[in-house]
Amino acid sequence: MTAIEPTTVGLIGFGTLARQLVAALPDRTDGPIVRWIALLREGSTAAIPSDITVVRRLEDMVATQPCVVVEAAGQESVAACVPALLRSGISVIVASVGALADETTAAAIAEARRQSGARLVMSSGAIGGLDYLAAVAGLADTRVVYRLKKPVAAWCAELGALGLAETTQAVTLFEGTPAEAARLYPKNLNAAFTAMLAVQPARITVSVVADPGITANIHEIDIESAAGTASFRFANTPSYDNPKTSAVTALSLAAAVRNFLDKGVKA
Missing domain, CATH: 3.40.50.720 (NAD(P)-binding Rossmann-like Domain)
Incomplete structure (x- = not known):
């Protein structure tokens, strides 16, 4: 052969x-x-x-x-x-x-x-559900909330700049648009911008959280529209040599x- x-x-x-x-x-x-x-x-x-x-x-x-x-x-x-x-x-x-x-x-x-x-x-990267987002994107009342939660190891520089390197509580680092998030956190927020592209022109709000109580990179997406409600949650194992990225x-x-x-x- x-x-x-x-x-x-x-x-x-x-x-x-x-x-x-x-x-x-x-x-x-x-x-x-x-x-x-x-x-x-x-x-x-x-x-x-x-x-x-x-x-x-x-x-x-x-x-x-x-x-x-x-x-x-x-x-x-x-x-x-x-x-x-x-x-x-x-x-x-x-x-x-x-x-x-x-x-x-x-x-x-x-x-x-x-x-x-x-x-x-x-590529869909660290998340899924993009087909659902695309399906409801054109509905006038579609609203999407995207939350990214990662262990503090992924946010050492950001927490250090805030004087919170030793925090024992979850810290919200950002709330705003996917475009702002992608610019501020280029190594962490590609998935949020992917979700935004899938759901355009619907509105999407992003929040970014450093949480010392978790070990996974967690992406949560909540969608409300005339077609119904949906929630997606992805708890991804961090890459072994780059905690900012999911395996x-x-x-x-x-x-x-x-x-x-x-x-x-x-x-």
Whole structure:
């Protein structure tokens, strides 16, 4: 039997999230599913496995013509790389959805997609229920409350700045819009902005809580509308080496890659 050639998939960055994504897409018995190409900034000291090709310039990533590129390097990398990839006809799966809170970045991405027809895929990340949010989004009375609760280990800097590093009580760090939350907490609030995008144009309110009494990253979404009421609660295990991120986030990216490849979508 002839072995199936692996599909080339790009990675922007190779930190914790990218490493977990690669681990979540194991090889087949007859060989690898994916041939990975990682774009790293100059001076990066990331330890890269020998079977992953490294490029240092965005144009070199484009030249490899990957089927899809996965952004796993934070909100700044979305603005720096994603519009150019889309203009080149290469579809992108975005982890740092909160980057779209920046109107300039969102406009550049929209224009690039219009020019090339390439796809922008936003993984569901740490939450679910997005299909329900989309279903009730157009109802005039839809109201959504999103609460993010994480252990204090995820908020050390924020609590320290408030003089509350040793708090024994839950502390509400923020209440406001998803866009504001995504800008203030770019490593924590991508899921809130994902929920907002799913439920537009309905109103959504976000609260952020540091809670010393919990060990999971908890996302709670309450929805009220003419169609009824719904509540979703996700208690995710924090990533073992990055408590700001849930372990399921990398699994969500892996599912998005598998779905993209299974549909045979080509850039």
